[in-house]
Amino acid sequence: MTNCLKVSYSVAGLIPHQPPALCVERVLSLVRDEGNESNSLVEAFVPNDGPYLLSGKITPEYFVELLAQSFAAVQGIRNKINKSPIPKGMLAAVDNLSVHQEITPGDRLIISLQKTLTFGSISVFQGTVQHGDCVVADGTMKIWHEKLGERE
Amino acid sequence: MRLTSFSNPIDSWLVETSMDSSGLIEAVACFPDDFFAFTGHFPHQPVLPGASLLLAVRLVAANSIGKDLQPFYVHGVKFKRSIVPKQKIEIFIKISFENEIHKLSFKTLSGSELIASGYIHCRSEI
Numbered sequence: 001m002t003n004c005l006k007v008s009y010s011v012a013g014l015i016p017h018q019p020p021a022l023c024v025e026r027v028l029s030l031v032r033d034e035g036n037e038s039n040s041l042v043e044a045f046v047p048n049d050g051p052y053l054l055s056g057k058i059t060p061e062y063f064v065e066l067l068a069q070s071f072a073a074v075q076g077i078r079n080k081i082n083k084s085p086i087p088k089g090m091l092a093a094v095d096n097l098s099v100h101q102e103i104t105p106g107d108r109l110i111i112s113l114q115k116t117l118t119f120g121s122i123s124v125f126q127g128t129v130q131h132g133d134c135v136v137a138d139g140t141m142k143i144w145h146e147k148l149g150e151r152e
Numbered sequence: 153m154r155l156t157s158f159s160n161p162i163d164s165w166l167v168e169t170s171m172d173s174s175g176l177i178e179a180v181a182c183f184p185d186d187f188f189a190f191t192g193h194f195p196h197q198p199v200l201p202g203a204s205l206l207l208a209v210r211l212v213a214a215n216s217i218g219k220d221l222q223p224f225y226v227h228g229v230k231f232k233r234s235i236v237p238k239q240k241i242e243i244f245i246k247i248s249f250e251n252e253i254h255k256l257s258f259k260t261l262s263g264s265e266l267i268a269s270g271y272i273h274c275r276s277e278i
Contacts, residue, residue, distance in 0.1 A: 018192035051189040065203035
């Protein structure tokens with residue numbers, strides 16, 4: 001039995017970020033049971049403006065913010081389902097983040113997330129960013145939450 | 153209204169920078185109220201995104217050695233505290249060059265408090 005919930009939920013209101021800082025568009029699917037191997041999926045479109053555009057090109061640092069916001073969006077929708085408030089959060093660490101190829105404004109990206117560990121207020125996840133069939137970036141992130149939503 | 157951003161001249165947010173004989177780069181940065189990266193992050197509570205701090209570190213390094221550095225690998229980065237508008241931060245960067253890769257080891261401080269630290273690997277564009 002699949003524990004992956006297909007949704008198409010705009011991130012507006014799920015996370016505190018606003019344009020032009022907002023990098024993600026919508027949550028596409030959500031892993032209901034965090035022990036499941038399925039990944040939560042988030043959609044984004046590479047912006048043609050914003051703080052990560054330099055000399056007309058997207059800076060690789062964009063992927064750090066993209067992954068962090070993707071995780072926050074997935075947590076945001078969990079909080080909404082659980083009727084929990086949006087907790088304060090902060091990117092705590094980035095590790096083994098590799099950028100494999102450039103992206104251009106307008107590209108549609110799919111961010112795949114798998115939470116690997118939760119301890120106290122810290123969540124660790126592995127994120128992969130794809131453009132079509134190509135993995136353009138991947139890495140491990142650690143997020144600190146003021147308060148986590150309840151487990152389903 | 154045009155906001156200050158990384159696209160502006162670097163001295164719009166970089167207060168001073170120096171490099172000693174060992175190659176250690178020391179810089180002081182201060183992001184103004186109207187810095188683009190604060191817009192929407194977050195409304196009524198501006199905080200510099202961690203990704204923007206990494207970009208600033210990379211640009212300081214690139215400016216110091218006169219090369220266009222393109223990051224492709226980031227590891228061991230820890231963010232301990234937030235940066236708010238007009239907060240002065242000190243950036244320390246050591247660069248080693250091996251196998252065509254510039255390896256940046258950095259830490260940023262505000263007073264005596266550690267803001268962030270980590271490693272960024274870059275290739276240089278000609």
